[in-house]
Amino acid sequence: MLGGSTIATALLYERGGLELTRPTGERQVRDFNSHTPGPAPVYAIAKSSTDPAVLVQRAVDALGGMKRFVSRGDIVAIKPNIGWDRMPVHAANTNPRVVAEVVRLAFEAGAKQVVVTDASCNEPNRCFQRSGIWRAVYGLGATVILPSAHRFREMRMRGDVLDQWPVYTPLVNADKVINVPVAKHHNLSKYTAAMKNWYGILGGRRNRLHQNIDVSIADLATFMRPTLTIVDATRVLLRNGPQGGNIDDARDMNQVIASLDQVAVDAYGATLIGEKPERVRYLKLGHERGIGNMDFMNVAHVEV
Amino acid sequence: MASGHGHSHSGHEAEFPSPLPWLAQKGVVLALDAAARPLAPAPDEPRAVNPPAALIPLSRVLDSARKAKASRGADGASSKAAGTSGAAAEPGSAPLRAEGEAKQSASKAPPKKKSGPKRPGSGIPARPIIRTLVWVRRAAQVFFFGLFFWFLCATAFRGTFSARFDQPVRLPLPVEAFLLADPFVGAMTLLSTHSVYRGLAWSLGILTLTLVFGRVFCGWICPFGTLHHFFGWIFPSRYLRGGRRVEANKTHGWQAAKYYMMWGFLGAAVAGSAIGGLLDPICVAVRAIGLGVLPALQYFGIRTTTAAATTNLRSLQMATDGAQDTLSQTLWTANQSYFNQTWFILFSLVAILFMNRIIPRFWCRALCPLGAFLGVVSRFSLFGMEKDHAKCTDCNLCLVHCQGADSPQGGVKHREDECHMCLNCEAACPEDVIKFRFLPNLRSAVKTPNLERRTLLATGAAGAVAVPALRVANWPDKAYSEKVIRPPGAVEEREFLERCIRCAECMKVCPNNALHPAFFEAGIEGLWTPILIPRIGYCEFSCVLCGQVCPTGAIQKIDEKQKMGVGQKPVSMGTAMYDHGRCLPWAMATPCIVCEEFCPTSPKAIWAEEVEVPKRDSKYTQKGEQAAMLMIKVQRPHVEPSLCVGCGACEKVCPIVDKPAVYVTNAGETRSKTNVILLENTRYGQT
Numbered sequence: 001m002l003g004g005s006t007i008a009t010a011l012l013y014e015r016g017g018l019e020l021t022r023p024t025g026e027r028q029v030r031d032f033n034s035h036t037p038g039p040a041p042v043y044a045i046a047k048s049s050t051d052p053a054v055l056v057q058r059a060v061d062a063l064g065g066m067k068r069f070v071s072r073g074d075i076v077a078i079k080p081n082i083g084w085d086r087m088p089v090h091a092a093n094t095n096p097r098v099v100a101e102v103v104r105l106a107f108e109a110g111a112k113q114v115v116v117t118d119a120s121c122n123e124p125n126r127c128f129q130r131s132g133i134w135r136a137v138y139g140l141g142a143t144v145i146l147p148s149a150h151r152f153r154e155m156r157m158r159g160d161v162l163d164q165w166p167v168y169t170p171l172v173n174a175d176k177v178i179n180v181p182v183a184k185h186h187n188l189s190k191y192t193a194a195m196k197n198w199y200g201i202l203g204g205r206r207n208r209l210h211q212n213i214d215v216s217i218a219d220l221a222t223f224m225r226p227t228l229t230i231v232d233a234t235r236v237l238l239r240n241g242p243q244g245g246n247i248d249d250a251r252d253m254n255q256v257i258a259s260l261d262q263v264a265v266d267a268y269g270a271t272l273i274g275e276k277p278e279r280v281r282y283l284k285l286g287h288e289r290g291i292g293n294m295d296f297m298n299v300a301h302v303e304v
Numbered sequence: 305m306a307s308g309h310g311h312s313h314s315g316h317e318a319e320f321p322s323p324l325p326w327l328a329q330k331g332v333v334l335a336l337d338a339a340a341r342p343l344a345p346a347p348d349e350p351r352a353v354n355p356p357a358a359l360i361p362l363s364r365v366l367d368s369a370r371k372a373k374a375s376r377g378a379d380g381a382s383s384k385a386a387g388t389s390g391a392a393a394e395p396g397s398a399p400l401r402a403e404g405e406a407k408q409s410a411s412k413a414p415p416k417k418k419s420g421p422k423r424p425g426s427g428i429p430a431r432p433i434i435r436t437l438v439w440v441r442r443a444a445q446v447f448f449f450g451l452f453f454w455f456l457c458a459t460a461f462r463g464t465f466s467a468r469f470d471q472p473v474r475l476p477l478p479v480e481a482f483l484l485a486d487p488f489v490g491a492m493t494l495l496s497t498h499s500v501y502r503g504l505a506w507s508l509g510i511l512t513l514t515l516v517f518g519r520v521f522c523g524w525i526c527p528f529g530t531l532h533h534f535f536g537w538i539f540p541s542r543y544l545r546g547g548r549r550v551e552a553n554k555t556h557g558w559q560a561a562k563y564y565m566m567w568g569f570l571g572a573a574v575a576g577s578a579i580g581g582l583l584d585p586i587c588v589a590v591r592a593i594g595l596g597v598l599p600a601l602q603y604f605g606i607r608t609t610t611a612a613a614t615t616n617l618r619s620l621q622m623a624t625d626g627a628q629d630t631l632s633q634t635l636w637t638a639n640q641s642y643f644n645q646t647w648f649i650l651f652s653l654v655a656i657l658f659m660n661r662i663i664p665r666f667w668c669r670a671l672c673p674l675g676a677f678l679g680v681v682s683r684f685s686l687f688g689m690e691k692d693h694a695k696c697t698d699c700n701l702c703l704v705h706c707q708g709a710d711s712p713q714g715g716v717k718h719r720e721d722e723c724h725m726c727l728n729c730e731a732a733c734p735e736d737v738i739k740f741r742f743l744p745n746l747r748s749a750v751k752t753p754n755l756e757r758r759t760l761l762a763t764g765a766a767g768a769v770a771v772p773a774l775r776v777a778n779w780p781d782k783a784y785s786e787k788v789i790r791p792p793g794a795v796e797e798r799e800f801l802e803r804c805i806r807c808a809e810c811m812k813v814c815p816n817n818a819l820h821p822a823f824f825e826a827g828i829e830g831l832w833t834p835i836l837i838p839r840i841g842y843c844e845f846s847c848v849l850c851g852q853v854c855p856t857g858a859i860q861k862i863d864e865k866q867k868m869g870v871g872q873k874p875v876s877m878g879t880a881m882y883d884h885g886r887c888l889p890w891a892m893a894t895p896c897i898v899c900e901e902f903c904p905t906s907p908k909a910i911w912a913e914e915v916e917v918p919k920r921d922s923k924y925t926q927k928g929e930q931a932a933m934l935m936i937k938v939q940r941p942h943v944e945p946s947l948c949v950g951c952g953a954c955e956k957v958c959p960i961v962d963k964p965a966v967y968v969t970n971a972g973e974t975r976s977k978t979n980v981i982l983l984e985n986t987r988y989g990q991t
Contacts, residue, residue: 085844085845085846085847087469087470088469096469121902122844123461123815123816123844123847124463124638125461125462125463125815126461126463126473126815126844126846126847128463129463129464129467129469129471129473130469130473130846131469132468132469134463134464134465134467135465135466135467135468135469138465138466139465144465145629146463146638147638148628148629148632148638148639149606149638149639149640150606150609150610150613150624150625150628151625186901187897187900187901187912187939188895188897188900188901188939205959205961207898207957207958207959208959210895210896210897210898210901210959211888211894211895211896211959212895213895240906240907240908242901243901243902243903243904243906244906245845245904245905245906246906246907249906
């Protein structure tokens, strides 16, 4: 009995219980970027239609089609922006038809399961319902997961400001991750789309991140390397971001940009709201860290 | 037991003159019982003749021993419990019983041949309709409690995949139905506001039911009553057996307390306060279960599943994920609910449930103002009890199973105003004494509460006087407490107090856990009225669910356009204020403005000015020199009071957790004509 209790004590003592979390030193990376290399462009801007679904198809096809990114039997996590209790017309969340088309393409490419989720800012039930995304993807067979406390696990990212933080597990426990943000104005970080969208994988008190918002965005983009980024710029919020709230705050732009480079696509997107990429500091940080190339004009791209 | 009965008889000497006429008849029955069990004296034997004083204790002991057997399972599992004890008392006495029944039939009792469980005494089974109705009543209790619990759990917004994005967010079920059907709530708000708010007309249904059947609501429908019924049955109390249970179930004088309290609350309603909701049973049930029991269960649920999830067993983790998702979609919501100061609400519930160990259904008998209200109404009921005192053997089985403590036993008048119409007494009676029927002979019934007129007037007046007494100390116009931030759509404070019954529906439904029962923030009178505590949760900009579930209109049923101010002035609950000494950009030269990001209005009520501010470097760069001064850019937040709706999102997300740098007070709330900040919002010509 003494021996048993000694072993039990040795197991439980001083190591965070049975959960053996130890610092590993280096910045952690979740790399889902496993597409087959090819001569295709790094990003593709689709602007030749007013139908969001067609725009998504054309942009993804220009990068070689969804089959290049999703393999048969994959579990695909799709991360739209479902942050706010707003309707599609307010353009604060990703357009539901864009998300639905990505889900459809993923299933078509042979995905076993497609998970659509986000850790919302406002009350999740309202965000998921009123964004229209829940209804749009449910009919296609996607698994919609609403965030709740038990789905967050402490993880180490070893970033400059983000070290250990609760991470939303459905978005990292997948074979492939597709980031489907919406391009919009943000008062503090100036512009938000692909890189800033990773705020939605964090739990805990995210409000502290704003004290160093650019470095924390760069940390997150370092940690999360998605399989594919599809930026919804069908309707863009130009002011009062990131929530908007007034129909007049947003303008139809009818663009969808598919990209392998988070930084380049954000640099391009910033120009849509009239922002210079150099003024968006997290783009510079991402560029310096080698996450991508903010010189978006000199990155291989096509317009379709 | 005859002795135990003596004092009840004494009050009615005139009507039932001694010697009691049924004693002789009982003697016959007892002789047969005695023959069946020659070794032990028949339990009723001591009562065959008037026992000498010295024998009384013995008879009491024998009786209570028998009662203990009979009363095991004190719900009124009457027929079953009584049946088994009967079988134990008279093994193989079928022919004797038949003989006994023959004698009974000679004395005008309908002969009943039934092969059901054997019963004590003469063993005359209750009418089949009654035995059926007892089970119907139990089914109704289970059904209505289930319905109540279902509605309570459904008092939370859960999104659905099937809803279109532009579909207004409303609850699919009429979750406040029990409150709408509550005639006491209806009467109180009628007296305080001189009008009946929308759905409260449903309470006429319960009123009509009471006019026909008496207090069936208490015995058959009331979920809180069912809870007490259940606990009175399940609590295994060694104390509450046999004679003690019989004593506890006799009518007591203190049962009048609920009537006095009810009149006091109605007096308070006349004076303009719906404070009676503090003790309305449906309000108590919603409040205590919704704000106390469910969050406590959730705590244990989350604790258990979290413990299971940290085992690092993949299958177990998946299972707990599934379990948590299911629970958060059915019983509770995704995040742990927290309610300010609920310990007192929960403690009161536990205390009142515990009372069932000492006096069954103490709440229903002594405190419930709704029961009292229905008790007053039930004097006009068409349905009631008739007793054939001559047949009563004082076996007290009716008392063992009685719920309302309404004197079902022979020899005393039945108290119709106390009776819950549970029908246990008739089902338990082995002597064919008790009969429930329409238009009963009222010779042996009392229909009105036994009240002192003076005390009654005094309590009613006390209730009416209490309200100004409380308000003088806390006048809504004079002593603003900055913490009393009322829910969106709440009416002006005085009218609010006329309407708010503290039912906690709004707090339960709030998706962000923003509404809380006030403790003494709103004065003593404002106990358990809803207040917004933005630090815990903020008011979701486009959400109007609290108004949807409010049964009395204290929170009006506004729609999204009214609340958000589409083409009109938005509903404002207060105004955000900055504490520059705690705000990061203001005091600490640190970028932040999460408050601005979360501000839901357009244009945002919080705007930021970009300034360059000096900041001392936090480390030395040169040896032997002072730390360098840096110039950094920060955005300093400001509030535009004409746009602020007081939702508290800024306060909720402020990274300074303990005492936020931005906080909402009720200044400038649209419902008030006096608590106004801006000149442009002043309404002239109004007080």
